[in-house]
Amino acid sequence: MDLGTLIPQFLPEFVLLGAGLLILLGERVGLERREYFGALSLAGMLLAFLLVAADLGTPGMGGLRGVSAGQVDGAAIPGALYGFSSLGLWFQEFFLLAAGLVALAFLSRPSVERGAAVSYALLIFATLGMLLVTLAADLVYLLLALEITAISSYLLVGYTRRDPRGLEAAMKFYIIGALSAALSFFGASLLFGAYGTTSLSVIGHSWPSGSGGLASAGYAFLLVGLGFEVTAVPFHMWAVDVYDGAPDEVSAFLAGGTKKVGLFAFVLLFTVPLLLVGSLSSATGSARESIQLSLVVLALLTMTLGNLLALLQPEMKRLLAYSSISQAGYMLLGIAVGTAPALTGASLQILAHVLLKTGAFLVVAAVSALGIGPLVADWRGLGVRRPYLSAAFALFLLGLAGIPLTVGFVSKFVLFSALVQAEGWFLWLAVAGLLNSALSVFYYARILKTMYVDKSPTAEETAPARSGEPLGADGLGWGRAGAIALAAVAVVALGVYPQPVLGALGTAAQHFLSLGL
Amino acid sequence: MSPEGLAFLALGAVAVITALAALLVRELVHTIMWIASFFVALSGLYFLLQASFLGVLQLGVYAGAVTILLLFGIMVTRRRIFSREAATGLSLTSLFLALLVIVLLAAVASDLAGASNSTTIHSYAVVDLSSALFGPYGGWLLLLGLVMLSALSGAIYLVREGRE
Amino acid sequence: MSDPITTASFLGLSGALLGIGLFGILTRRNFILLLIAIEIAINAAVLNFVYFAAFASTPASGLNGQSAAVVLVGLAATEIAVGLAIVLALNRLRGSINVTEATSLRL
Numbered sequence: 001m002d003l004g005t006l007i008p009q010f011l012p013e014f015v016l017l018g019a020g021l022l023i024l025l026g027e028r029v030g031l032e033r034r035e036y037f038g039a040l041s042l043a044g045m046l047l048a049f050l051l052v053a054a055d056l057g058t059p060g061m062g063g064l065r066g067v068s069a070g071q072v073d074g075a076a077i078p079g080a081l082y083g084f085s086s087l088g089l090w091f092q093e094f095f096l097l098a099a100g101l102v103a104l105a106f107l108s109r110p111s112v113e114r115g116a117a118v119s120y121a122l123l124i125f126a127t128l129g130m131l132l133v134t135l136a137a138d139l140v141y142l143l144l145a146l147e148i149t150a151i152s153s154y155l156l157v158g159y160t161r162r163d164p165r166g167l168e169a170a171m172k173f174y175i176i177g178a179l180s181a182a183l184s185f186f187g188a189s190l191l192f193g194a195y196g197t198t199s200l201s202v203i204g205h206s207w208p209s210g211s212g213g214l215a216s217a218g219y220a221f222l223l224v225g226l227g228f229e230v231t232a233v234p235f236h237m238w239a240v241d242v243y244d245g246a247p248d249e250v251s252a253f254l255a256g257g258t259k260k261v262g263l264f265a266f267v268l269l270f271t272v273p274l275l276l277v278g279s280l281s282s283a284t285g286s287a288r289e290s291i292q293l294s295l296v297v298l299a300l301l302t303m304t305l306g307n308l309l310a311l312l313q314p315e316m317k318r319l320l321a322y323s324s325i326s327q328a329g330y331m332l333l334g335i336a337v338g339t340a341p342a343l344t345g346a347s348l349q350i351l352a353h354v355l356l357k358t359g360a361f362l363v364v365a366a367v368s369a370l371g372i373g374p375l376v377a378d379w380r381g382l383g384v385r386r387p388y389l390s391a392a393f394a395l396f397l398l399g400l401a402g403i404p405l406t407v408g409f410v411s412k413f414v415l416f417s418a419l420v421q422a423e424g425w426f427l428w429l430a431v432a433g434l435l436n437s438a439l440s441v442f443y444y445a446r447i448l449k450t451m452y453v454d455k456s457p458t459a460e461e462t463a464p465a466r467s468g469e470p471l472g473a474d475g476l477g478w479g480r481a482g483a484i485a486l487a488a489v490a491v492v493a494l495g496v497y498p499q500p501v502l503g504a505l506g507t508a509a510q511h512f513l514s515l516g517l
Numbered sequence: 518m519s520p521e522g523l524a525f526l527a528l529g530a531v532a533v534i535t536a537l538a539a540l541l542v543r544e545l546v547h548t549i550m551w552i553a554s555f556f557v558a559l560s561g562l563y564f565l566l567q568a569s570f571l572g573v574l575q576l577g578v579y580a581g582a583v584t585i586l587l588l589f590g591i592m593v594t595r596r597r598i599f600s601r602e603a604a605t606g607l608s609l610t611s612l613f614l615a616l617l618v619i620v621l622l623a624a625v626a627s628d629l630a631g632a633s634n635s636t637t638i639h640s641y642a643v644v645d646l647s648s649a650l651f652g653p654y655g656g657w658l659l660l661l662g663l664v665m666l667s668a669l670s671g672a673i674y675l676v677r678e679g680r681e
Numbered sequence: 682m683s684d685p686i687t688t689a690s691f692l693g694l695s696g697a698l699l700g701i702g703l704f705g706i707l708t709r710r711n712f713i714l715l716l717i718a719i720e721i722a723i724n725a726a727v728l729n730f731v732y733f734a735a736f737a738s739t740p741a742s743g744l745n746g747q748s749a750a751v752v753l754v755g756l757a758a759t760e761i762a763v764g765l766a767i768v769l770a771l772n773r774l775r776g777s778i779n780v781t782e783a784t785s786l787r788l
């Protein structure tokens with residue numbers, strides 16, 4: 001492994017690393033204004049986005065290509081720590097999208113703020129970790145890359161170091177993250193013990209032969225450890241507090257970005273064992289079913305409980321956090337089924353969620369910057385007072401509920417029809433998913449009613465807007481307004497014309513599964 | 518019983534007892550002493566398994582650096598240096614997790630009881646370990662470097678006294 | 682009595698250490714104790730890697746495990762540094778590092 005081959009292959013990652021280091025350096029030489037750091041981050045992310053697009057073989061971008069066509073979706077090299085799959089590269093694009101939206105919205109925080117540089121650098125490092133996760137072909141590599149994201153995000157949650165709520169949220173996040181890392185690494189050590197290697201594909205192919213009991217225990221520990229990461233019920237209880245206490249933009253990044261990386265880790269870990277064993281003898285088949293069953297149970301619990309708790313929440317941010325937990329259940333369901341259409345559906349659902357959840361949390365950030373309180377009830381009559389902002393929020397909620405003409409509808413449609421196609425008892429999972437979607441409509445509709453039907457609070461009740469420099473774009477700040485508008489446009493565009501992305505993701509999922517075999 | 522077997526039993530018992538004591542004693546400063554002994558016991562186990570480089574690493578990083586770091590943490594949060602840890606009841610989650618661990622490992626152990634063990638302990642030269650670490654597993658080290666980079670850039674900012 | 686160095690007995694030891702660590706993470710309220718509990722839990726994984734490497738079937742596989750153990754030691758030390766940074770920042774703000782006294786967030 002020498003730099004001559006590493007640099008072209010990992011060009012997007014090196015670009016991000018360079019941007020992060022330049023930001024830290026810029027702060028040392030006395031740059032203070034947020035705009036510099038923001039511009040540098042956005043430039044780095046945009047360049048990385050284009051480079052990944054080139055690696056995916058986008059026509060007309062061949063000159064930027066760092067990973068040759070043969071390497072993407074090529075046969076796995078024995079002993080390699082990383083490999084390039086088109087599905088992984090697509091996920092890199094999703095993560096860069098989430099990070100870019102958050103970086104854009106970050107621009108609207110006060111221009112000279114302590115920690116502006118560090119927060120941008122940490123955002124970039126977290127994104128870097130996310131990109132690296134998608135390439136993992138080795139268990140320890142995967143967990144280390146997850147750890148880059150995790151450690152950057154604990155510190156990102158606490159970066160407003162004079163705000164006790166942020167620091168407490170960081171502490172809670174840290175404790176849960178360390179617990180999850182300890183369990184995951186213990187699971188990894190058991191898998192290593194069973195098969196004498198940390199290569200994901202070798203482990204996946206060997207299981208459940210040989211020391212199957214040891215390996216199954218290893219998988220169980222990894223399931224629990226990563227379950228914390230993706231906020232699967234019953235390992236979800238930390239998420240609401242952390243999302244609630246973190247700075248608003250950071251919550252958007254956690255819900256829209258870092259959680260998805262855990263889901264992709266699930267894909268990497270469980271696709272091969274799920275795929276492979278189905279075609280084999282009955283003993284191995286039953287082992288496959290046990291792992292599938294535990295994933296399905298986790299998914300069902302997650303979506304149902306998340307929805308039920310969201311119904312009861314009076315606070316906007318906590319409500320969105322619970323809805324985000326329940327949405328993770330749908331994605332887990334798609335991963336558990338393990339067929340190409342279901343994986344496509346889950347990937348599309350993740351893309352939808354990146355746009356919808358990031359957008360929704362950014363609207364919450366904008367609304368709280370306007371000095372409106374945290375309760376859903378405080379949003380009464382917002383539709384009249386802030387028509388554009390409310391329209392964007394309504395769009396995101398409709399998307400989360402899965403209403404046609406939004407990307408949320410397309411993704412749920414693809415996912416549920418894949419469940420129906422998979423036959424057998426998977427049909428009932430589609431029914432459970434539909435019932436859950438119906439349930440979620442209740443609380444989304446309640447918010448819409450609050451915004452559009454209820455009367456505005458009287459002038460005495462409204463808190464005065466926060467003082468500070470006046471912001472452009474109707475008091476929201478251009479960065480925030482731009483990020484929300486971009487997310488909203490993407491939601492509608494992908495909802496009306498999803499075919500190109502859908503087709504590409506479908507092929508990517510197929511390649512990914514055939515690679516596993 | 519072989520001398521190695523005796524040493525394993527003794528070191529394992531010391532590790533479990535010191536780990537428990539570190540979490541259960543009431544004076545925080547005593548905790549540090551117990552945890553240092555725990556790290557030394559683990560290092561002894563590594564030497565027993567003929568992983569001498571890891572044994573030395575364990576002594577240097579844990580018994581040395583991490584212990585000092587923890588002691589430093591207690592000193593800086595001095596107000597509470599002799600504070601007592603109030604006894605807390607077991608929470609349901611911890612019981613659940615502890616049960617999970619026990620059930621899983623019991624299942625595994627019964628699975629392995631019949632399996633014959635290869636009795637020879639392999640030892641590896643430090644040269645081979647380093648060429649593995651910097652050869653096929655160099656990627657891990659690069660990732661570890663990135664973990665440390667993000668940890669340091671954020672942690673230094675959090676603790677730095679600055680004008681606000 | 683047969684030789685006690687078996688996979689089952691080693692798994693018993695590392696499982697006990699993991700269990701102690703989990704118990705500490707979930708029940709201790711002082712943040713320093715929490716950090717110690719985290720270290721104990723991660724050390725259980727390191728112990729497993731070292732043990733399985735010592736009895737690995739091929740040298741390549743043994744070196745794989747020992748390298749993982751080395752990297753894991755470094756990772757655990759980094760985790761502690763981050764944890765301490767959060768404690769110190771919180772301590773400066775609050776004058777207390779007890780987890781349950783951080784009450785402005787609720788479950």
